[in-house]
Amino acid sequence: MKFRVERDVLSEAVAWTARSLPSRPAAPVLAGLVFEAVEGDGGEGSVTLSGFDYEVSSRAEITADVTEPGRILIHGKLLADIAKSLPNRPVEFSTEGSKVLVSCGSSRFTLQTLPVEDYPALPTMPTATGAVTASGLAGAVSQVAIAAGRDDTIPMLTGIRVEIEGDKITLVATDRFRLAVRELQWKPEQEDMTATALIPSKILADTAKALTGGDWVSLALSSGEAGEGLIGFESGEGAGSGGKGARRMTSRLLSGEFVKYRSLFPNEYNITATVETGPFLEAAKRVSLVADRTSPIKLAFTQGEVTLEAGAGDEAQASEAMDAVLDGDDITVSFNPAFLLDGLQVIDTPYAQLSFTVASKPAVLMGRPALDAGPLDEFRYLMMPLRVPGQSAG
Numbered sequence: 001m002k003f004r005v006e007r008d009v010l011s012e013a014v015a016w017t018a019r020s021l022p023s024r025p026a027a028p029v030l031a032g033l034v035f036e037a038v039e040g041d042g043g044e045g046s047v048t049l050s051g052f053d054y055e056v057s058s059r060a061e062i063t064a065d066v067t068e069p070g071r072i073l074i075h076g077k078l079l080a081d082i083a084k085s086l087p088n089r090p091v092e093f094s095t096e097g098s099k100v101l102v103s104c105g106s107s108r109f110t111l112q113t114l115p116v117e118d119y120p121a122l123p124t125m126p127t128a129t130g131a132v133t134a135s136g137l138a139g140a141v142s143q144v145a146i147a148a149g150r151d152d153t154i155p156m157l158t159g160i161r162v163e164i165e166g167d168k169i170t171l172v173a174t175d176r177f178r179l180a181v182r183e184l185q186w187k188p189e190q191e192d193m194t195a196t197a198l199i200p201s202k203i204l205a206d207t208a209k210a211l212t213g214g215d216w217v218s219l220a221l222s223s224g225e226a227g228e229g230l231i232g233f234e235s236g237e238g239a240g241s242g243g244k245g246a247r248r249m250t251s252r253l254l255s256g257e258f259v260k261y262r263s264l265f266p267n268e269y270n271i272t273a274t275v276e277t278g279p280f281l282e283a284a285k286r287v288s289l290v291a292d293r294t295s296p297i298k299l300a301f302t303q304g305e306v307t308l309e310a311g312a313g314d315e316a317q318a319s320e321a322m323d324a325v326l327d328g329d330d331i332t333v334s335f336n337p338a339f340l341l342d343g344l345q346v347i348d349t350p351y352a353q354l355s356f357t358v359a360s361k362p363a364v365l366m367g368r369p370a371l372d373a374g375p376l377d378e379f380r381y382l383m384m385p386l387r388v389p390g391q392s393a394g
Contacts, residue, residue, distance in 0.1 A: 001070025002094040003037045003047055005062060007104060010091050011083040013060040016210060016247060017049045018076040020058040030054075032114045033076040035093070037066045045069070046245065050122055051076055055252050056203055057122045061245030072100060073116035082109055123250050125232045126220040129195065130188035132169065134212045134235060139348070140171055140182045141208040143379050146342040147180035148173040148201035156256030159198040162231075164221075166191060173201060174259055178339050179382040181261065186219075195221050197231050198254040207249050211235040214247075229253045264382060265364060269355040271328030273301045274368060277352040281344040283308055283320045288337035290316040296334035296386040299354075301326050310337065325371060333359045334386045343381040359385060 017033055025031045034050040045066030050059045072095060082102065083091075089105040095113070102109040141160065149157030163170040164186075171182045211217050211233060220232035232250040288297055291310040298309040306324035311317035333356065344352060349367035353375045356363050362382050366375040 001035070001037050001072055001100075002068035002092075003045065003064040003066040004090055004092045005047065005064040007083070007086050007088055007091050009062050009064075011080075011086070013049050013062045014076070014080045014083045017051045017058045017060050018080040019206065019210065020053070020056045020249070021051050021076045022053045025053065027118075029073060029114050029118045030120075031075055031077070032073040032116075032119065033079065034071065034073050034116060034119055036071045037064065037069050037093075039066045039069050052120055052122050054120065055200075057248075057250045059122065059246075059248040061247075063245065068094075070095065071116055073114040073119055074100060074111055075114065079111070123230055125234065125248060125250060126222040126230055128189060128218050128220045128234075129164070129193065130186050131216045131218050132184065132186035134214050134217045136184050136186075137217050138208040138212050140169075140184045140379075141205055143182045143346040143381075144171045144173040144180040145201050145205040146173075146346060147175060147178050147381070149175035151175075155254050156198065156258060158201055159254040159258075160201050160204050161258045162195075162197045162199060164188065164193060164195040166193070172258070172261055174261065176259075177336070177384050178343070179259075179261055179264060180343075180380070181382075182379045184378065197221055198256065198258060199231055199251060200254060203251045207233050207251070210249070211247055229255075264362065265380065266355075266357050266361070269357060269364070271301075271326070271331050271356040273306065273327075273331075273354045273356075274325040274351050274371065275306060275322065275354075277344060277347050277350060277367070279322055280306075280352060281341070283322055284337070284340055284344060287318045287320055288341065290318045291337045293338070295337070296388055297337040297340060298332065298334045298388065300330075300332040302330045328356075331356055331359055333363060334388045335363075335383055336386060339383050343383065346379075346381075349376065360387070361385070 030053050036048045039045045045064055046061055047064045048061050086104040092103045094101045098113050100111050100113055144160055157175055161172040167185055169184055169186050173180050214235040218234040222230040230250055234248045236246045287308045287310045291297055300307045303326050305321055307321045309319045343365045347367045349369050351368040353366050353368045354363050362384050365381040368375045
């Protein structure tokens with residue numbers, strides 16, 4: 001195998017595919033990336049890089065000057081480190097027996113190849129289900145991933161549920177103490193289609209972030225017996241992308257019955273409080289400095305103001321007051337500081353609205369574009385309040 005490629009194109013593709021490689025592979029070959037070079041009709045060819053660990057697969061295609069087609073397996077993370085350190089010159093790959101020579105300017109590396117014949121076949125990409133904007137998917141996933149569980153003993157809670165109904169996708173995640181829901185529009189292949197999938201949160205978050213290079217991401221869910229339990233994502237980057245081609249990832253789905261979350265949201269609220277998102281987030285960060293993992297941050301809403309407090313007794317204490325618009329009776333409620341901060345950090349509107357029934361029931365956080373505009377319910381973040389001794393249940 002022999003080919004020549006631009007350094008930046010190679011480095012980006014290797015980094016992209018190597019990111020999904022396991023740090024502790026079950027077999028040595030799973031630490032590798034498969035390089036497959038194909039000659040083109042007009043002289044310019046392509047090189048496909050692939051990685052797979054039986055759970056997640058990644059594949060990137062780049063344009064290259066291929067003089068000898070071939071297929072090899074190279075240690076992925078080592079090559080990623082080498083590629084990003086090379087000088088900004090064209091890179092040449094060539095094989096000699098079981099070794100591959102990497103040349104760039106005056107730099108030379110000789111790497112041992114792995115037995116490519118032992119590498120598992122990548123899963124087949126399911127049929128495309130529809131397409132969503134890359135930026136929209138990345139933004140939506142980042143908003144719900146914060147609420148996904150981290151405890152692998154309950155795999156179902158570590159996932160993000162994807163619900164497809166017509167031209168709408170709903171993403172949901174929960175760790176039992178909070179719940180995030182985000183709705184977004186997309187372009188389905190069939191107008192009346194419905195489908196659900198439970199995707200590992202970390203994989204979906206990494207994938208959505210990694211596919212922002214293109215305008216659109218194609219989403220593919222398996223149907224029927226072939227490839228059941230698989231979801232695929234593809235970002236196509238064609239002419240004018242500097243040699244980058246398509247990026248493709250697949251992931252196994254999680255199994256298990258997801259929480260019936262819709263009934264957790266109240267049909268109506270007795271009290272709403274609206275604050276400026278940025279100043280409220282910064283105040284909450286400051287006050288939370290004196291709170292440990294089990295200590296709450298207390299929010300006392302009165303007409304025109306909210307007071308944030310944390311710490312008690314002989315420990316460090318903090319308080320801060322700022323403007324707030326309250327619709328309803330005064331209310332005092334306490335939350336896990338990390339949960340409150342997580343929710344505020346993904347609100348992308350100038351104002352944030354907290355909605356309550358009573359202080360002892362879950363509160364719902366939503367974005368609000370202006371004081372004279374209603375809340376945007378496309379993103380809803382539900383938090384369980386913490387019970388604090390001496391604080392009224394409301």
